[in-house]
Amino acid sequence: MAVYTDINEIDLKAFLAQYDAGELLSYKGIAEGVENSNFLLHTSKFPLILTLYEKRVEKSDLPFFLGLMHHLSERGLNCPLPLPRKDGELLGELSGRPAALISFLEGMWLRKPEAQHCREVGAALARMHIAGEGFELTRPNALSLEGWQTLWAKSEARADEVEEGLEAEIGAELDVLATHWPKDLPAGVIHADLFPDNVFFLGDSLSGLIDFYFACNDLLVYDLSICLNSWCFEKDGAYNITKGKAMIEGYQSVRPLSAAEIEALPILCRGSALRFFLTRLYDWLTTPAGALVVKKDPLEYLKKLRFHRAVTNASEYGLIA
Ligand SMILES: Nc1ncnc2c1ncn2[C@@H]1O[C@H](COP(=O)(O)OP(=O)(O)OP(=O)(O)O)[C@@H](O)[C@H]1O
Ligand SMILES: N[C@@H](CCO)C(=O)O
Structure with a gap:
């Protein structure tokens, strides 16, 4: 359960009065x-x-996240809208944490998404990329190449506790990504964490996107690679090409990809698999036993990373040339 900071009724009422x-x-x-x-x-x-913002959220980034939700919402994207206080501020404080109120979005996230849902997510992601144009604040991706190195430095020495040989494997992977990471692709505001639990559906129709707290400026197609990783693999670790094809088609129905973006997809998928492996590994090694949060399995993303390493052409994701 993710309630790291508890609140009491008296403080909450005083907070709400603002x-x-x-x-x-x-x-x-x-x-x-x-x-x-x-x-x-x-x-x-x-x-x-x-929402009370916890460890991985920098207070100085909150104007970006809250302002972005406002910007996207004004451009017709269905996402939560931060409620301003009476003094106009979007951010307050409760129980010693930065805190904000956002609108409640109707819908439920899908435990077993199918290809048709992946198509909708692809299209919604592309709509978000277009709606993000013109947002005046910027935030570099703290969880890209440099951030991965920093995270890895904190886990490296204990990585082999999780699986023998990991220290060498991930070290080598980081070197490959640093050498081959693409730079000159279309960039803009990305969601950066559009997992199934951050997309709401009402019946089979997508009703909204939530959780913009990793949003940042980065390569647009990197965001698609995150969705391929989080939506298009089955529980047994197999890539579902039907879902992948539907997701990419959905995306391209709104924002067609360039040849260079398509070519970069395998390396970007490797990077995004590594990103989630690293945050999960760090949490796995550092979350104290008994904490009220369900730890996520880093090895799920290690398997995905290995799958992408063997991909030689983006067509293996279901792309039709
Ligand atoms: N605007 C909203 N409307 C309705 N429910 C919401 C909204 N925002 C959050 N929730 C609920 O709270 C849950 C957790 O929210 P959220 O995903 O933002 O938390 P998080 O701790 O940042 O999670 P994550 O692990 O995905 O990063 C969601 O699964 C959803 O049930
Ligand atoms: N979506 C992330 C958690 C939030 O960063 C994961 O599944 O690892």
Whole structure:
């Protein structure tokens, strides 16, 4: 359960009084997620999500995340809208953490997405990339090449505890990625964590995207590689080419990829698999036993990384030339 910071009713009522949000009727912690503490609030006016920002979120990045949700929402993307306080600020403080209220989005995330859902996610991702144009703030990707090196330095010495030989394998992978990472591809605002639990559906229709707390400026097609990794593999570790093809077609129905972007897909998929392997590995090694959070398996992403390493051509993802 991701409630790292607890709140009490008195503090919450005082916090809420800074907003034009009505009277508090009820609140409860939300069990999902691993990054921040989330609560569902019911007030006399509307339901709201209260987020307390935890370890991996820099306070100085919050204007980017909250401003981006506002920007995307104004451009017609269905995503949560931060509620301004009476003084106009989007960010407040509760229980010693930076905190914000955002609108509640109807829908549920899919435990077993199918190809048709992957197609919708691809299209929604491309719409987000286009809607992000013109956003005036920028934020470099803290979890790209340099950030991976920093994370790795913190886990490297204990990596072989997780699987024998990992220290050498990941060290070599980082070198390959540093040498071959593409630079001159179309860039813009990316979501950077568009996993199934961050996409809501009502029935079979996509109803919205949430959790913009890794959003940043990076290569647009890198974001697609994150979605291929998180949506298009089966539980047994096999890549589902039907889902991959549907996702890429969905994306291209809104924003066609250039030849250079297509060519870069295998290396980008390797990078994004490594990114999630590294954050999971770090959490695996450092989260204390008994913490109220479900740790995610780093080896799931190691298997994906190995799959991508063997890919020689983007057509293996389901792309039709
Ligand atoms: N705007 C929203 N509307 C409805 N439910 C929401 C909203 N934001 C968050 N939630 C609920 O809270 C849960 C956790 O939210 P979120 O994914 O932002 O947390 P996180 O800790 O950042 O998670 P992650 O592990 O995906 O990074 C979601 O799965 C969803 O159930
Ligand atoms: N989506 C991430 C967690 C949030 O960074 C993962 O599954 O590892």
